[in-house]
Amino acid sequence: MAGHSKFKNIMHRKGAQDARRARDFAKIIREITVAAKTGLPDPAFNPRLRAAVAAARAVNMPKDNVDRAIKKAAGSGEGDNFQEVRYEGYGTAGVAIIVEALTDNRNRTASDVRAAFNKYGGSLGEMNSVSFMFERLGVITYPESVAEYDAMFEAAIEAEAENVDLVDGYYEITCPMGNFFAVRDALESKFSDPESAKIEWRPSNTVTLTEDNAQTLLKLIDTLEDHDDVQNVFANFDLPDDVAERLSV
Incomplete structure (x- = not known):
């Protein structure tokens, strides 16, 4: 089920994701920064930081980059102050979408996320409007x-x-x-x-997509994932294998 298995349902977009490695690095560095600031700067005693460091290793981020980010976050407290925010809404065909972000400007991020939903036929809702699903x-x-x-x-x-x-x-x-x-x-x-x-x-349940509405929905998800402040996007769609194959051509 899409929204259930990233490996199965978004595999056709893997090439585009690989091309955004630098942006992925920036997102992981942001998570490392927040994790190190909100807990101990030692991964052995900070489970969230340990998870962020593992994510960095998974994408082959140089160890020096990771160490610098931890050291900076554990320093004088100067630098970026990121807040964790969550947005919820609906995309094409009534697909429920949850967006997790780390931002230093909540107004900017909310405006950008809302604009993305509107551009691709979706609507941004209130907190907890879709998370119950x-x-x-x-x-x-x-x-x-x-x-x-x-x-x-x-x-x-x-x-x-x-x-x-x-x-x-x-x-x-x-x-x-x-x-x-x-x-x-x-x-x-x-x-x-x-x-x-x-x-x-x-x-808990999924919406099965057709080729037409899948294209619009995946453009929305791509736009959200491309945003510097967005860390994760989750959605309750099911993308049939035959539709995924046609879209990957």
């Missing part, structure tokens, strides 16, 4: 090559994860948000660093 879950991914399914499943369940799915060559382990760091650390100790480890909004 989602569940907050910890999501940890490993390449299939790290272990046999039975070994991964046993380790995940022992760590009190809820489920293990094999999706496009990756194990996707899900767990309640409250267990996220414990599950991640247990799996990390057994299988080393995961490919990714995040807390995500997972939809």
Whole structure:
């Protein structure tokens, strides 16, 4: 289901995402900065910072960049002051969308997000207008090559994860948000660093897209993801494989 598995549903946009590596680096640096400022500057004692550092490693960010960001955030307190904000609304075909951002100017970010929704036939709603249709879950991914399914499943369940799915060559382990760091650390100790480890909004139900409305919706999501302040975008759409293939041509 789209909005459920990034590997399956947005794979056709991977090339465009790779081309935005510099912007992705900037987003991760911003998360590292906030994590280091809101907790201890040592990843060993700051689970959020440890997750941000892992995300940096996953995209091959140079260690010097990570170290500089932590050092700057842990310094005199000068520099960027980012706030965490969330926006909720509807896109084409009534698809529910949640946008997470880190911003130093809430008015600017809200205006830009609203403009993007309006441009592509959507509407920005109030806080909690769509989040009731989602569940907050910890999501940890490993390449299939790290272990046999039975070994991964046993380790995940022992760590009190809820489920293990094999999706496009990756194990996707899900767990309640409250267990996220414990599950991640247990799996990390057994299988080393995961490919990714995040807390995500997972939809309870999905909207199946056609080729026509999928194009408009994906343009909206691309526009939101391209914004410097936006960290994550989640949506409750289902993109059938045949539609994804036609759009990737």
